[in-house]
Amino acid sequence: MRGVIITLVAIALIVDLAIIAVLVFDLQPPLRGGATVTITPDFEITVYGGETNINGQVAYAFGLSPDNLTIPGPTFEFKRGDVVGFTFVNVGNLPHTFTLVLRVDPANPEIIDDYDTGQIEGGGQGRVVVQFNQVGNLNYQCVVPGHAALGMWGNITVTE
Numbered sequence: 001m002r003g004v005i006i007t008l009v010a011i012a013l014i015v016d017l018a019i020i021a022v023l024v025f026d027l028q029p030p031l032r033g034g035a036t037v038t039i040t041p042d043f044e045i046t047v048y049g050g051e052t053n054i055n056g057q058v059a060y061a062f063g064l065s066p067d068n069l070t071i072p073g074p075t076f077e078f079k080r081g082d083v084v085g086f087t088f089v090n091v092g093n094l095p096h097t098f099t100l101v102l103r104v105d106p107a108n109p110e111i112i113d114d115y116d117t118g119q120i121e122g123g124g125q126g127r128v129v130v131q132f133n134q135v136g137n138l139n140y141q142c143v144v145p146g147h148a149a150l151g152m153w154g155n156i157t158v159t160e
């Protein structure tokens with residue numbers, strides 16, 4: 001009997017944590033492109049990213065043009081409800097990602113839902129479509145370990 005109760009408490013905790021995770025940033029629906037896209041973006045943004053040189057230093061960064069990558073990357077400001085299609089173009093040679101995260105963490109990023117291009121090879125492109133349903137601040141980064149520490153991250157703000 002005690003085992004059953006402990007199991008039920010554990011299940012209840014897991015359910016609670018899952019609900020909290022959804023409420024932390026309610027981004028719907030988790031779209032990846034292709035046949036799964038069911039809504040049309042209000043905005044299309046092309047984000048470039050890869051290895052570059054900033055002030056003579058090797059840097060990994062994002063930008064709005066291939067020859068202007070910055071640390072941090074461009075700040076995006078949206079209104080609640082905006083549907084945004086991000087196309088990520090890897091202008092570097094190494095694999096990189098464009099990924100929405102709760103906060104920048106080069107080693108253990110907390111990826112929001114499924115908003116992650118996955119690793120895109122040099123010269124390749126990935127896509128993420130997001131509806132921003134909640135006011136708040138979040139980040140994007142490359143989730144290849146260590147890349148955010150070299151500069152591959154940026155801010156997203158959602159206002160009412």
Ligand SMILES: [Cu+2]
Pocket residue numbers: 060095096097142143144147152
């Ligand atoms: Cu990267």
